[in-house]
Amino acid sequence: MEKNRLEAFSDGVMAVIITIMVLELKVPHGEDLPALAQLWPIAMSYVLSFIYIGIYWNNHHHLLQASHRVTGAILWWNLHLLFWLSLLPFSTGWMGENHFARWPTVLYGVNLLACACAWFILETGLVRHHGPGSLLAQAIGRDTKGKASPLLYLLGIAAAWAGYPRIGLAFFAGVALLWLVPDRRVERLIAARDKGSGDVR
Template identity: 65%
Template sequence: MKTSRLEAFSDGVIAIIITIMVLEMKVPHGAGLSALAPLWPVFLSYALSFVYIGLYWNNHHHMFQLTESINGGVLWANLHLLFWLSLLPFATGWMGENHFERWPTVLYGLNLLCCAIAYYLLQTVIVRHQGPQSQLATALGRDLKGKISPVLYIAGILGAWLVSAWVGLGFFVFVALMWLVPDRRLENRIAALSRRSGRSGTDSV
């Protein structure tokens, strides 16, 4: 099976998730700047989740650029990822409305952990379907960032639970920043394939 319908469906779901999150930011009744002050936790939680959704969309897009075909297992693994991503608006809203209290922050971290595990499972299912010598498997290599992220999420969850919600948030922000640093593995592989395809097209003329 080709990947086009899966990618289109995933893009639509992710767009809806972002829309739901921004709708949680209610317009204040007052007209002064002071009316915005109570909204800062909601805005900060929205901004963090927006970055995470953007990171997942970006990496999902690059991963499927190196995926030649899919099977039923990939479809279900992708739905599993979308399920946990679709819960982010709830976790984000609860954390923001309660000003980063302990339990909402713990739940947010658990949601992020489940998203990371689901993405890793999707990646693993694709590699298993295409084989260890596939373009995706070669581009991923040892995938250190993908393996260390769940560990940092667990540290953040424990920090929020045992110490302070802000300690947990520190870990969650750190993981987001870690993934914001450009990861050239997949992009370089895609570019190499494009150059190879271009040379092949020139040779055949």
């Protein structure tokens, strides 16, 4: 089946997730800067999760750019990813409202780990569907960042669980920074394919 509906639906869900998160930013009771400063944990949590949603949206777009068609199983794997992403507003809000306390930070890390595992399942399913010699398989390659991310999440969860939630949060932010570095593999391969086929889109 065609991938267009899957891509459009996923874009819509991620947009709604961001909207829900920003609605959780409450106006402070006060007109001075100290009143605004009290909201910094909530604002910081929102920024981090916004970056994560942006990373997933960007990579999801690239993943489907290198794909041709999807199966019913892939639709479910994609929904599995969206399920865990849809829980980010809850885990983000709980962590921010409680100023990065131990268990809210642990839950946030578990949420991020679940998103990463769901992404791996979706990515693996698409590669298997298109074949080991496909453009998608070439673009993903060894996927070093994708394999390192769950390990870093686990270290962050362990640090937060041991009573050092700020260190755990540093691990989570570090993974986001790792993925903020632009990955041009898919773009380069698609450009080379289109040039070779005479596609001028």
